[in-house]
Amino acid sequence: MSKKHEMARRIPIIVCFVFGLFMLVQFFVPHRLSGAAYETVLDWMQIVFVFTLLVGAISYAKLNVKKVSRTESGWGYNAIGLVGLAVMVILGLWKGTGEETPFLWMFNNVQAPMQSTMFALLAFFVASAAYRGFRARSWEAGLLLVVAIVVMLGRVPLGSFISHWIPDAANWILRTPSMAAKRGIYIGIGLGTISTSLRIILGIERTYLGGK
Amino acid sequence: MPRQLIFVLIALSVAVPLVIKIGLPNEVTSEVMRVYEEIDRLDSGSVVLVSFDHEASSLPEVKPMALAILRHCFSKDLKVIGLALLAEGTSIGDQVLRETADEYERLYGKDYVFLGFRPQYQAAMLGMGEDIRRVFPEDYSGTPLIRLPMMRKVENYEDVALIVSVADGDMPVWWVDYAVSRYHKRLAVAATAVMATSFYPFLSSGQMIGLLGGLKGAAEYEILIDKPGMGQRGMDAQSVCHLVIVLLVIAGNVGYFMRK
Numbered sequence: 001m002s003k004k005h006e007m008a009r010r011i012p013i014i015v016c017f018v019f020g021l022f023m024l025v026q027f028f029v030p031h032r033l034s035g036a037a038y039e040t041v042l043d044w045m046q047i048v049f050v051f052t053l054l055v056g057a058i059s060y061a062k063l064n065v066k067k068v069s070r071t072e073s074g075w076g077y078n079a080i081g082l083v084g085l086a087v088m089v090i091l092g093l094w095k096g097t098g099e100e101t102p103f104l105w106m107f108n109n110v111q112a113p114m115q116s117t118m119f120a121l122l123a124f125f126v127a128s129a130a131y132r133g134f135r136a137r138s139w140e141a142g143l144l145l146v147v148a149i150v151v152m153l154g155r156v157p158l159g160s161f162i163s164h165w166i167p168d169a170a171n172w173i174l175r176t177p178s179m180a181a182k183r184g185i186y187i188g189i190g191l192g193t194i195s196t197s198l199r200i201i202l203g204i205e206r207t208y209l210g211g212k
Numbered sequence: 213m214p215r216q217l218i219f220v221l222i223a224l225s226v227a228v229p230l231v232i233k234i235g236l237p238n239e240v241t242s243e244v245m246r247v248y249e250e251i252d253r254l255d256s257g258s259v260v261l262v263s264f265d266h267e268a269s270s271l272p273e274v275k276p277m278a279l280a281i282l283r284h285c286f287s288k289d290l291k292v293i294g295l296a297l298l299a300e301g302t303s304i305g306d307q308v309l310r311e312t313a314d315e316y317e318r319l320y321g322k323d324y325v326f327l328g329f330r331p332q333y334q335a336a337m338l339g340m341g342e343d344i345r346r347v348f349p350e351d352y353s354g355t356p357l358i359r360l361p362m363m364r365k366v367e368n369y370e371d372v373a374l375i376v377s378v379a380d381g382d383m384p385v386w387w388v389d390y391a392v393s394r395y396h397k398r399l400a401v402a403a404t405a406v407m408a409t410s411f412y413p414f415l416s417s418g419q420m421i422g423l424l425g426g427l428k429g430a431a432e433y434e435i436l437i438d439k440p441g442m443g444q445r446g447m448d449a450q451s452v453c454h455l456v457i458v459l460l461v462i463a464g465n466v467g468y469f470m471r472k
Contacts, residue, residue, distance in 0.1 A: 130461050161236050167239065
């Protein structure tokens with residue numbers, strides 16, 4: 001490996017180690033200097049993140065321009081995406097994003113209804129999938145089915161209208177077995193986060209640099 | 213059963229109850245009651261930070277919750293700081309805040325402010341614990357915070373009585389990690405129903421003081437503040453829709469066992 005490539009790999013690892021260790025140590029150091037350095041790091045985190053947003057937007061534009069220029073299958077959708085991106089950027093830069101601006105009008109009357117519509121379509125697909133796929137093929141699947149029905153009815157007024165046992169049972173399911181499972185998952189995530197963070201800080205885990 | 217028929221049934225089960233009111237009674241759960249009681253016991257002039265941590269897609273579900281909580285805050289003469297940690301929550305938060313503030317004739321800068329959006333939510337949450345003005349030097353319209361009378365008395369989380377996260381994802385968990393654990397703030401959550409179940413461990417541990425779960429949470433809160441709105445209206449539709457799905461599942465299983 002050339003010296004240039006070697007440095008390109010080492011510098012991110014050193015930066016990661018220094019800042020990772022700093023953020024870990026400063027938590028336990030209540031000194032004013034530590035606090036000031038900590039606030040500066042937080043400022044930098046936001047600045048770096050803004051650049052990643054820019055990278056995302058450029059990457060989105062490049063990918064879509066490529067598809068439109070090659071008239072690949074579905075290129076019309078890519079063109080609409082590009083036009084949408086350009087229109088919102090132009091409107092935002094032209095008259096701002098505040099009250100009674102064209103940007104806000106577009107957001108309220110085009111973007112928000114379209115996104116809500118996409119989200120609402122889930123109800124149709126969930127109903128169709130539930131009818132076709134939700135079968136009591138085993139006793140475990142049967143149990144899941146009963147629990148799903150109880151929670152679905154228990155989380156709407158209709159449940160208590162039928163019997164107060166339904167919302168009581170739904171609440172018990174959510175507050176006891178479901179919560180126990182979630183808690184186990186969260187503990188697992190916590191332990192996994194700690195071990196992965198340590199591996200990254202110590203330079204053992206390097207996949208974020210690309211390659212193997 | 214053909215898919216098209218299922219789609220028609222679902223469309224009707226949502227649309228008809230929105231037009232013809234059924235008026236099924238809704239009961240208030242303890243999670244929602246705890247949010248109400250927390251806000252209700254705050255002294256007049258206390259500061260509540262409301263974070264609009266959601267996207268436009270979940271607007272029909274999160275807006276009724278946000279409206280109900282803000283109405284309660286303004287009726288109690290609490291000061292509200294609004295902000296967004298997801299870009300799409302910015303315009304929505306600004307509008308919802310202005311809409312409710314106008315209802316109660318609250319003044320911008322004196323009774324409420326809207327800070328706008330900051331990227332990198334972890335850094336923004338941690339930064340506000342040290343100095344809100346450092347993270348948001350200006351409000352959404354570009355006015356320096358120092359010029360807003362309400363913000364002169366607010367430096368960081370120390371001056372905030374309660375944080376409310378109106379969310380459609382796992383942002384409340386980050387609030388727990390950074391504002392609750394590190395700065396010992398009290399956190400109430402208004403989340404979409406699909407996310408609400410994820411937060412029960414935090415309710416049980418006391419890291420979240422209460423939870424509004426989706427449209428049902430909004431409907432319950434509307435009962436508590438005695439201001440009927442979209443939450444209560446939507447619950448009839450949701451009830452019938454759930455019933456239709458349950459009946460479809462039962463019908464699907466009856467067919468399955470008959471064929472077997």
